[in-house]
Amino acid sequence: MAHQTHMSDLLSNVAEFSVTEISQALKRTVEDQFGYVRVRGEISGFRGQHASGHAYFTLKDESASIDAVVWKGTFSRLSFKPQEGLEVIATGRLTTFARASKYQLVIDNIEPAGAGALMALLEERRKRLAAEGLFARERKRALPYLPRIIGVITSPTGAVIRDILHRLDDRFPSHVLVWPVRVQGETSALEVVNALEGFNALEAGSAIPRPELLIVARGGGSIEDLWGFNDEALVRAVANSAIPVISAVGHETDTTLVDYAADMRAPTPTAAAEAAVPVRGELIGYVEDLAQRQRHAARRTATGLADRLRAARAGLPRPYDLVATHRQRLDHAASNLFSCLRHSVQERHVRFSRIAPRLDPRLLRQRNEDRAQRLEALSQRAEAALRTRVEQSRLTFSPVSRELIPANRRLLERKANVLAGATARLAPQVLRADLRQAVNRLTPLAQRLQPAAERIVDEQHRRLASMEQLLNSLSYRSVVARGFAVVRDADGEVISAAASLAPGQGVNLDFADGTVGATISGAPPTQRRRPKASSDDDDPQESLF
Structure with missing residues (x-):
């Protein structure tokens, strides 16, 4: 009982504090004792900055945890930002939060707690991003x-x-x-x-x-x-x-x-x-190597194609042999062309000579007039004969017609009708109309025939003149006119070799303006020598005398 009284006296003598005074006292004690500390722990509960800009999270280890806060101004200056699950070393001040009766760490700086923590965070992030397919x-x-x-x-x-x-x-x-x-x-x-x-x-x-x-x-x-x-x-x-x-x-x-x-x-x-x-140098070298290989390949290809071309050419006939036959045919045709042309001209000239008299416009016109006169005369004679025949028929059949039976009368009437129709067709007016129509058809033909005949005659004259000129150019007389002579024997045959002449033999020399007789002397014939060079004034032929 006395002990209880003693305890009551002691409690009544203890100083009395308010809640605020206790909180302030605890705050000063904690801050004085732990004014600046470094705490190692794992960040937990970090969800980023608060709307106010402050960051709140917890640092924990295996046995305990402590609340931490990073003020807005400090957070922007941190070189390493807090990340969930990362082990860090936080440096700051330990203080209390009186409203919640808690103590907390106000962080001024954060740094990773060794490379292991960063590597673990790095591996976790790598796996997560790899799972997304990045x-x-x-x-x-x-x-x-x-x-x-x-x-x-x-x-x-x-x-x-x-x-x-x-x-x-x-x-x-x-x-x-x-x-x-x-x-x-x-x-x-x-x-x-x-x-x-x-x-x-x-x-x-x-x-x-x-x-x-x-x-x-x-x-x-x-x-x-x-x-x-x-x-x-x-x-x-x-x-x-x-x-x-x-x-x-x-x-x-x-x-x-x-x-x-x-x-x-x-x-x-x-x-x-x-x-x-x-490497630019290697690229240039590579391009040059490709260019050289391309040139070699092109050269080999060209060589191979040239060899193939030579082999193919060796198996083909020579071009001259391909055209030799055609050249021979052409030469043969050219040699025969002149004679064929001359024969053709002569043949056509003969044919034209035969036809020309019959194609004379005046002769044709005369023949048309004669035929017109004959036709007029025939028409007049036919008209008179027909009239006489009709009269005779009327006189002959008139007495008999009364005695004929009606059937014969009808037959005679039909024949009379036919004869009347024929008489109408043989009238002089009809014949004259046919004659005029024939004359009208012949007159244009005659007019067209005369120019055509004249053109044919002119063309044949030109062709004959051309052939005559060609014949004169090829004739020996043009050669004689240039100062040469033709030697003939007594029979008029041409002598072409000096060995065929005998001394004292008589010959005839044909010149351009006439023929002169001559006698071969007793001198032996001289051998003709070909000159080394000839000019335009020299003649390639020589006289025998």
Whole structure:
């Protein structure tokens, strides 16, 4: 009982605090004891920034957890943003939140807790994007063999751009467009995404030409330095680019998600330049080799065709042999042409001579007049005879007709009708009309016959004159007129050889203006010698005397 009284006295002497005073006291105690701490743990419950711009999540390990907050101003300055499930080392101040009676960590900086955590996050992201098909082989496009314009997305101040330009200049100089970006830091991924979208937005024929190939390049570094190229938005931009992309991020041992999404992964920026264009010298050599092989092939083909042509030509007859028979037939026809032409002219002349008297227009006109007169006389005689015959028939049949039976009377009447019709057709007027019609038909024929006959006669005269001129040109008399003579014996036969003459033999010499007798002297005949050269004044024939 006394003990209970003592405890009551003690409790009545304890100082009394308000809730706010206790909270403030706890806050000062925690902040004084843990003013600046580094806490290692796994991020849990991170859903991005709050509408106010602050970020709230929990850091946990196997046994405990602590609430964490990143204020809006601090979040924008973080070099490494918090991500769900990532193990980090958070640096900040430990404080309390009086309204909820909790303590929390106000973070000033976050950094990954070793490469293992980043690799685990990277692997998880890679599997998720691969499941969407962003890294599928069928999505990758073939690179252009010889791009005229190449777009390079990299830092303009580093050694990467110099290596790329130098390598392109050595292999095959090309037009290069550089889009400057940051390749490290929190804004690097966004700048590369903007560069990819900017190059793809260019149109053909615009002031800035559209690249045919893009190179995303960066030098080597740690996984933290290259973390911007593992950004999900950047990976999607590379996969959706309409222009083929070569990824040249880091060294050969460095791997980022951009390498999986790109159409080709180059181990280094220099290797990317080598993959972009061929070697100009090798290309020229290859083209020259193809040209030389083409020339050799063409030469071999031409040689083979020439051999085949020679073989085919050897199996064919000579062109001269093909036309030899026709040439002989032509020569034979030409030799017979003159005689055939002459015989034809003579034959036609004889035939025309026989026909010409009968085709004289005056003779034809006279014959027409004679026939017209004869026809007029015959018509007059026929008319008189018919009239006499009719009268005699009437006188002869009149006494008898009364005694004939009626049937005979009808027969005589029919014959009389027939005779009357014949009399009408034989009337002088009808005959004169027929005569005039015949004269009208003959008169145009006679008029056309006279010019035709004259043309035929003129044509035959011209042909005869032509043949006469040809005959005169081929006649020996034209040769005699130029100063030569024809030697004939006493019988009038032509002597063509000096050996056929005997001394004292009488001959006749035919000149152009007459014939002169002569006697062969006793001198032996001289052998005719052919001159070495002849001029226009020399005659190819020589006189026998």
